[in-house]
Amino acid sequence: MEWERQRASLLRDVARLGYMDLAIVDKQGQARYVGDDSVSNLALRDYITKALRGERAVSDVIISRVINKPVVMYAVPIMDGQTVLGALI
Numbered sequence: 001m002e003w004e005r006q007r008a009s010l011l012r013d014v015a016r017l018g019y020m021d022l023a024i025v026d027k028q029g030q031a032r033y034v035g036d037d038s039v040s041n042l043a044l045r046d047y048i049t050k051a052l053r054g055e056r057a058v059s060d061v062i063i064s065r066v067i068n069k070p071v072v073m074y075a076v077p078i079m080d081g082q083t084v085l086g087a088l089i
Contacts, residue, residue, distance in 0.1 A: 001078070001085050003032060010034045020064075020071065024078070025087040027052060040065070042089075051075035051087035 003024065010022045011034050023031040029043025029052070042048045050057035059073040078086045 001026070007034050007037070020067070023089045025051070025075070025089055027084070027086055031089060045073075047073050047075045048087060048089070051077050051089070052084055053077075054079070054084050 001024070006024050010024075013019075014022055014034055021033050021035040023033045023040075025031045025042060025048055029041060029045075029048055031040045031042045031048075032038075033040070045059070047057035047059040054077045056077070057075045059071075059075075061070045061072055063069065064071045073089055075087050075089045077084045078088055
């Protein structure tokens, strides 16, 4: 869970994959976005709680607080063996 290393690795994938952004979520639900290094508390979002339990998750269509348009969020756990370290959204 080394942010600068993760960010450098993921930054080129945002454009390549056509995503709005990618973020790393810590175990407290704080999402740190690759594109602008901003932070958002997503701890109460269902897709985040599932990912932090070790499950893959897809949100319902939600309105993004950033762009005020509908988005779908994908979340996967970041694992070290059987231990959840965080999530990628």
